[in-house]
Amino acid sequence: MTGHMTIAAMILAAVTVGTWNGQWFPSGRAEHRAAPEAEARTIAAAGRLLRDGLAKADPTGTNDVILCLNEIRGPKEANALCEAIGRKGLRVAVVTGYRRRDRFDQQQDVIATTLPVADASWSRWKGSKGRTPPRGYARASVVLSPGVTGVVYSVHLKSNYGQTDDGAAYTNRLKRTLAVEQLLEQERNKRGRPRQRPAIVAGDFNADRWSEEFKADTMFAAMESEGFDNALALLPSSERATHPARGKWKDRVFDYIMYRSLKPKGLPKIVPSGEVSDHSAVFVTLECGS
Numbered sequence: 001m002t003g004h005m006t007i008a009a010m011i012l013a014a015v016t017v018g019t020w021n022g023q024w025f026p027s028g029r030a031e032h033r034a035a036p037e038a039e040a041r042t043i044a045a046a047g048r049l050l051r052d053g054l055a056k057a058d059p060t061g062t063n064d065v066i067l068c069l070n071e072i073r074g075p076k077e078a079n080a081l082c083e084a085i086g087r088k089g090l091r092v093a094v095v096t097g098y099r100r101r102d103r104f105d106q107q108q109d110v111i112a113t114t115l116p117v118a119d120a121s122w123s124r125w126k127g128s129k130g131r132t133p134p135r136g137y138a139r140a141s142v143v144l145s146p147g148v149t150g151v152v153y154s155v156h157l158k159s160n161y162g163q164t165d166d167g168a169a170y171t172n173r174l175k176r177t178l179a180v181e182q183l184l185e186q187e188r189n190k191r192g193r194p195r196q197r198p199a200i201v202a203g204d205f206n207a208d209r210w211s212e213e214f215k216a217d218t219m220f221a222a223m224e225s226e227g228f229d230n231a232l233a234l235l236p237s238s239e240r241a242t243h244p245a246r247g248k249w250k251d252r253v254f255d256y257i258m259y260r261s262l263k264p265k266g267l268p269k270i271v272p273s274g275e276v277s278d279h280s281a282v283f284v285t286l287e288c289g290s
Helices: 003-011 036-057 075-085 166-186 219-225
Strands: 014-025 064-072 091-095 108-113 117-124 136-145 148-156 199-204 255-260 269-271 281-287
Touching: 014 036, 014 075, 014 199, 014 255, 036 075, 036 269, 036 281, 064 075, 064 148, 064 199, 075 091, 075 108, 091 117, 091 136, 108 117, 108 136, 108 148, 148 166, 166 219, 255 281
Parallel strands: 014 064, 148 199
Antiparallel strands: 014 281, 064 108, 091 108, 117 136, 136 148, 199 255, 269 281
């Protein structure tokens, strides 16, 4: 194969992207640690879950990988999860460092990948007069192919948990909107137009694009208007749920992979987490080039 053909093949190479909310990983509890042996079992089970999901989206195991993870306690746990997945070359690119009062938050966002990382960082969302969104984002610039660098964001947006009235619903919705608007602003050029570089925004959006309950949320339309496609839109409505029904809650679509200047290769795969998490894992294979 000539050098020209080799580069062309690399430009058309695929990357499998996954997102998963680990539900207070690996303790499964908001403020207290589980026993070490219980956490070890959870890490092993989550590794199998994500490994199986990658295999469904990439049966040959030859694609590069990007994982956007939510509710991970910290770097130690993120690295242990990558080891448990067992994908060659998979490593943590960035872990956020959100704090709650005098301690680190136990809901950190993570990006892990097999791709070369040009740079990586994290940030809290900008303040907004008492309506500042919680947490923030992890960000990594990854080399998709020679001469093509894309940006990846891992996000966990504000939930409606505990809201009791229309005012709280409005504030929660506004916090999600403000977070997405900040990302979109970063992804515009100096003339205010969307950049053309490949971009991925993935994670727990805590809103359902297709549910009447979230019809007032504008963030999905805002992303779509700036060139982002929604991987789950490729599936029929009956197959999109990522937050399975529990108790009084019905099935919801909370976990998304949004992409720009990339194209899907096949349909997304949604992999139930069983007892490991209340969120299913989502995978899709994307291609760059033409």
